[in-house]
Amino acid sequence: MSADCIFCRIITGDVPSDLVYTDEEMVAFRDINPVASTHILVVPREHIESVPHLQPGHEGLVGRMVMRARALAEDEDLASRGYRLVVNSGPEGGQMVPHLHLHLIGGRRLKDQMG
Numbered sequence: 832m833s834a835d836c837i838f839c840r841i842i843t844g845d846v847p848s849d850l851v852y853t854d855e856e857m858v859a860f861r862d863i864n865p866v867a868s869t870h871i872l873v874v875p876r877e878h879i880e881s882v883p884h885l886q887p888g889h890e891g892l893v894g895r896m897v898m899r900a901r902a903l904a905e906d907e908d909l910a911s912r913g914y915r916l917v918v919n920s921g922p923e924g925g926q927m928v929p930h931l932h933l934h935l936i937g938g939r940r941l942k943d944q945m946g
């Protein structure tokens with residue numbers, strides 16, 4: 832928990848969000864500025880800043896975040912249409928919120944955005 836972190840404040844309920852999933856180790860909520868009709872963020876409850884801050888022992892958490900994004904994509908009827916999972920990491924990776932999160936984006940044909 833980091834008091835000045837917007838995602839930590841969403842997790843504690845101090846900041847409202849459109850939650851779509853919650854369990855003991857992660858939450859998922861709709862992005863406030865969606866880039867497609869489905870844009871959900873899968874966020875660990877633990878305040879892990881970014882990919883380089885992952886520690887040995889986080890492998891299972893990261894795997895379960897991906898599997899949760901897959902399940903949410905199925906809930907959103909995106910499984911056969913396709914979708915994108917994105918993790919931005921650090922300033923040059925385009926990360927704006929320094930709390931690890933996985934973007935699930937879908938509902939339209941996405942452009943090639945490999946930089």
Ligand code: AMP
Pocket residue numbers: 837846848860861862863864865872918919925926927928929
């Ligand atoms: P990133 O650039 O990967 O760090 O993405 C951060 C994402 O968080 C952006 O897509 C923002 O629109 C989203 N975001 C920021 N604040 C909130 C909030 N209060 N509720 C939901 N999404 C948010």
